[in-house]
Structure formats: structure tokens, C-alpha cells
Amino acid sequence: MQLKFYKYQGTGNDFVMIDNRLQDFPKENTKLIAHLCDRRFGIGGDGLILLENDENSDFKMVYFNSDGNQSTMCGNGGRCLVAFAKKMAVIDNHTSFNAIDGLHHATIQEDGIVSLQMIDVSTITKQKEYSFLNTGSPHHVQIVNDLKEYNVKVAGAALRYGTLYGAEGSNINFVSKLSEDTFALRTYERGVEDETLACGTGATAVAIAMHNDGLTTATTVNVNLEGGKLAVKFDKTENGYSNVFLIGPAVFVFEGTFMV
Numbered sequence: 160m161q162l163k164f165y166k167y168q169g170t171g172n173d174f175v176m177i178d179n180r181l182q183d184f185p186k187e188n189t190k191l192i193a194h195l196c197d198r199r200f201g202i203g204g205d206g207l208i209l210l211e212n213d214e215n216s217d218f219k220m221v222y223f224n225s226d227g228n229q230s231t232m233c234g235n236g237g238r239c240l241v242a243f244a245k246k247m248a249v250i251d252n253h254t255s256f257n258a259i260d261g262l263h264h265a266t267i268q269e270d271g272i273v274s275l276q277m278i279d280v281s282t283i284t285k286q287k288e289y290s291f292l293n294t295g296s297p298h299h300v301q302i303v304n305d306l307k308e309y310n311v312k313v314a315g316a317a318l319r320y321g322t323l324y325g326a327e328g329s330n331i332n333f334v335s336k337l338s339e340d341t342f343a344l345r346t347y348e349r350g351v352e353d354e355t356l357a358c359g360t361g362a363t364a365v366a367i368a369m370h371n372d373g374l375t376t377a378t379t380v381n382v383n384l385e386g387g388k389l390a391v392k393f394d395k396t397e398n399g400y401s402n403v404f405l406i407g408p409a410v411f412v413f414e415g416t417f418m419v
Contacts, residue, residue, distance in 0.1 A: 298360060301333055389405060
């Protein structure tokens with residue numbers, strides 16, 4: 160059978176998009192999903208995302224890591240899905256959609272910049288060398304020296320598979336401060352099991368963790384990633400962080416058919 164797909168990327172975080180409103184995609188087939196995400200034998204992507212109908216919102220997001228397994232929230236994937244939904248005429252410039260972590264609101268500008276509301280964050284675990292928080296997906300945030308030369312894959316895998324986070328593991332973020340409101344970030348993503356060019360929930364976690372640690376007083380934080388730049392805007396309240404928005408480009412790359 161021929162499978163229609165679309166390819167999107169957000170700051171280098173790339174995704175295979177499929178319109179599954181007719182529920183004809185075999186989403187229990189993890190081998191197929193992993194194959195579609197394979198960069199040599201498939202389409203290639205950090206993940207695969209299904210656009211589905213939802214009774215209580217404009218659409219539903221179903222996200223799979225490149226290993227074929229359904230996963231937690233993906234911020235860049237959510238932003239790209241908003242752009243895809245607009246292309247498919249499901250939405251105009253404003254939307255609300257459901258994902259695994261609940262309801263999200265978003266806007267898309269004519270230049271392709273998507274502002275996506277993330278979940279509120281009320282709990283941040285602060286240790287001497289790192290912080291841990293959940294921004295829709297679990298994130299370890301750690302300041303390092305010489306980020307450019309840092310071996311993210313080796314160090315990230317050691318933490319992801321170590322005793323600190325158990326069998327579930329965590330995404331691992333390594334950070335350096337560039338200015339009062341700007342940080343550089345490199346991320347090892349679980350499910351991809353490698354460094355990715357960008358991570359939206361990771362950028363969100365870094366911005367909040369840096370503010371919580373007192374390393375910035377800005378409530379709009381710029382995050383420079385290997386694949387581009389994102390901004391994270393939030394309100395600090397007595398209960399934590401609310402009105403959290405992940406802001407950045409979502410770009411259509413190409414479309415095609417794949418023989419399944």
C-alpha cells in the first residue's frame with residue numbers, strides 16, 4: 160500500500176507527519192514506525208506524528224519516537240503539527256489540540272513562527288550539579304564547561320541509562336550561559352538515543368531551570384540549539400511557572416508517498 164507522508168522540521172528537529180483522521184495508519188506497528196524514521200532505509204526523522212480527530216479540540220497529536228514507541232510530549236513536534244494542521248486546512252491561525260500531556264493552545268504566524276503553550280511546571284528538583292523537571296517530558300538540566308566540545312552522546316547516554324532515572328530514563332540537557340537572557344543547549348534524547356539538533360521540551364526545561372536557579376531574571380529566555388534558535392516565555396508565580404510558551408519556526412520540507 161502507498162502511504163502519504165509530509166516532512167517538517169523545527170530548528171532541525173525533524174518529523175514524519177501523517178494525516179490519520181481516517182484511522183487507517185497501523186500505529187501499533189512499531190517496526191514500521193521505526194522503519195519510516197530510519198535515515199538510510201526510510202524517510203528519516205527524529206519522530207513520527209499522527210494528526211487525528213479529537214472530540215474536544217481541533218485535533219489530536221499522537222507522537223512516536225524514532226525507535227517506534229509512542230512517547231511523551233514533543234514541543235518541536237507539537238509546533239510542527241500546528242503548521243501541518245494549517246496546511247491541511249484543519250485550522251487557521253489559532254488552535255487548541257490534545258496531546259498525551261493534555262490540552263495545548265497555539266498560534267501560527269504567516270511567517271511560520273509557532274507559539275505553543277506548554278504545561279505548567281510546579282515541581283523542580285534542584286541538586287548541586289543538576290535540576291530535574293517535567294515539561295511534558297522528563298528533563299535533566301546540567302551546566303557544563305566547553306559545551307561546544309562536550310561529548311553529549313557519551314555523557315548523555317551514561318545519565319539516561321544510569322541509576323539516577325531508572326528504567327524509564329530521562330532526556331539529558333547540557334547547557335552554557337551566553338548572556339543574561341540567552342543560553343546554549345545540546346540535548347541527548349531518549350527514544351532517539353542520540354543527540355538531536357533541537358528539543359522543544361528540553362529548551363522549555365532549560366529556560367525554567369535557569370530562571371529557577373537564579374542564572375537569569377528574564378521571563379523570555381532565548382535558547383540557542385544546534386539547529387537554530389527558540390524562545391521560551393513564562394510567568395513566575397507562587398505555585399511555579401505558568402503561561403509557558405515555546406516559540407520558534409516550523410518548516411515544511413517535502414511530501415511524498417512511501418510503499419508499505
